[in-house]
Amino acid sequence: MFMTFALILWTLWLAPTVFAQNRAGDIGAGPIEGTWTVTGSERDGSPWRDIVGASMTITGAQFTLQFANNGPLYKGDVKQIGGPQEFDFVQKEGPEVGKVWQALVSSNGQLLKICFNYPADGARPNTLTTSPGEGTTLIGLRRK
Secondary structure (H helix, E strand, O other): OHHHHHHHHHHHHHHHHHHHHOOOOOOOEOOOOEEEEEEEEEEOOEEOHHHOOOEEEEEOOEEEEEOOOOOOEEEEEEEEOOOOOEEEEEEEEOOOOOOEEEEEEEEOOOEEEEEEEOOOOOOOOOOOOOOOOOOEEEEEEEEO
């Protein structure tokens, strides 16, 4: 009887921790450094095709995001904030100088997902998904 009670208490204590680590859309906490190609994106729950084909490079504490066909170029700093999947992308050059994309990031080493609020004035997303009216953008990338 005591063992059953102890098991129930242990399960109730552990369950919130396990579920917190399984965010919607999460593929892991693998490496984000490298050169990536944007394969898909959505904004507020709808496809966002303008960025497809863009190239993103993350090296050390720096990032560059170059849209395809000589589109916008973003450059700045990447800072890990809090947990292993929380990053800030601080804009140093490009259309949003001075703004910060507060992002939730997930990687399995070959695929990378970045979900952030756009425009860059909202809170960090807590899932790797978008919904209408949320103000979130999700970018899917594949390692080059």
